[in-house]
Amino acid sequence: MRSSTGEHYPALDHVRGLAAFLVFTWHFLHQSPEGPVPYVFVPALPIFSLLDEGVTGVALFMTLSGYLFAKLLDGKRVSYLPFFANRALRLLPLLLAVIAIEACHVYVAGQALGGYFTDVGKGLIFPTLPNGGWSITVEAHFYILLPFLLMASRRFLFAPLLFIAAAILLRWALYVQLGEVQSAAAWTIVGHADQFLAGILAFRLRAHVKDRHWLALAVLLAFSGFFWWFDAAGGFYQLERYPSPHWIWIILPTVEAAAYSFGIAYYDTSFPRKRTGLPFKMLEKAGAYSYSIYLLHLFFVMQLAAFINTKIMGISNFYIACLWSLLCFLATIPIGYLSYTCIEAPFLRLRIRYAEPAAADPVLFKDRPATAA
Numbered sequence: 001m002r003s004s005t006g007e008h009y010p011a012l013d014h015v016r017g018l019a020a021f022l023v024f025t026w027h028f029l030h031q032s033p034e035g036p037v038p039y040v041f042v043p044a045l046p047i048f049s050l051l052d053e054g055v056t057g058v059a060l061f062m063t064l065s066g067y068l069f070a071k072l073l074d075g076k077r078v079s080y081l082p083f084f085a086n087r088a089l090r091l092l093p094l095l096l097a098v099i100a101i102e103a104c105h106v107y108v109a110g111q112a113l114g115g116y117f118t119d120v121g122k123g124l125i126f127p128t129l130p131n132g133g134w135s136i137t138v139e140a141h142f143y144i145l146l147p148f149l150l151m152a153s154r155r156f157l158f159a160p161l162l163f164i165a166a167a168i169l170l171r172w173a174l175y176v177q178l179g180e181v182q183s184a185a186a187w188t189i190v191g192h193a194d195q196f197l198a199g200i201l202a203f204r205l206r207a208h209v210k211d212r213h214w215l216a217l218a219v220l221l222a223f224s225g226f227f228w229w230f231d232a233a234g235g236f237y238q239l240e241r242y243p244s245p246h247w248i249w250i251i252l253p254t255v256e257a258a259a260y261s262f263g264i265a266y267y268d269t270s271f272p273r274k275r276t277g278l279p280f281k282m283l284e285k286a287g288a289y290s291y292s293i294y295l296l297h298l299f300f301v302m303q304l305a306a307f308i309n310t311k312i313m314g315i316s317n318f319y320i321a322c323l324w325s326l327l328c329f330l331a332t333i334p335i336g337y338l339s340y341t342c343i344e345a346p347f348l349r350l351r352i353r354y355a356e357p358a359a360a361d362p363v364l365f366k367d368r369p370a371t372a373a
Helices: 010-029 046-052 054-072 080-108 113-122 134-155 159-178 182-187 189-204 213-233 252-269 278-288 290-299 301-312 318-348
Strands: 076-079 355-357
Touching: 010 046, 010 054, 010 252, 010 278, 010 290, 010 301, 010 318, 046 054, 046 213, 046 318, 054 134, 054 189, 054 252, 076 080, 080 113, 080 134, 080 290, 080 318, 134 159, 134 189, 159 182, 159 189, 159 252, 182 189, 189 252, 213 252, 278 290, 278 318, 290 301, 290 318, 301 318
Parallel strands: none
Antiparallel strands: 076 355
16 A cells, blocks of 8 residues: 555555455354354464464554554654544545445344444444454554654654553453453453554564564464464463453463564565565555455455355365465455445545654654645
């Protein structure tokens, strides 16, 4: 995606595409606890646990957001109100369309619209927006904090680590008080703050991971092994029960943040800016339309999996189901393109420039009239 500053980073579109595929596959595989692939299944190869627990793709999205904004705004002077206006133009049109479509679905199903719109209103603060819209609420909370986080990280390189430590302590306190912290860790800024912050820090330290290929392999193996354990222990929904009382949810967001922030910085710095080849092109397109794919796929992905499972062939085998998920994900890219072209792009053309080169030791965010892009 090209930002309002005109900058475009194809490698980060690849990461977006991968994150969208993880979430898509999570919903494709697990229409219900029994199938098409049962929750109790655990892949023999640890790396496939990232697909079996593909909800982790949301953490990858969040980490990428922190990294990308740190990259876009590095050394720049930013106007606060135009920044928020641009984010609204980026996120709200499609989100409002999804809210309207889901309202029609609720009405046709004969359910009360009052309760639905009450949840939509609560979505400004709580994770109650439909079709994955809860993560937009988390993003919005991050945007509110972003000016302070970037200013702090400019003045003290390791400031994000202090904030991550504070987030861990907060989750620990909630765990002690409530007996579980999965609800806050999985669905709110209380958990996902680690990922935004780690993304910011990873950008600052990106030179230290460039071309560290063996270290990247070690991180991948270690993270895959951790997620294989998490999957085998019960995963998102069956770790004792849901919401889980297991203590792992105190640090799970931090583990995801550490692995994904390292991986993003490594991938962004260690390879040519433009990757050629059909797989990279497809992944770049999926990343460019990932917001549409993310918000729209829940309208059909589970029904699609059920149709394939009952009408075409059984997909209870995890690996066969993953291949079908990949094919269906690729087939979804044109839907993402149409959504992007018809709903997102017209509003993106209204964005205004909010960043400009900064003088020495600037105040990173300020409040001033917008300059036209």
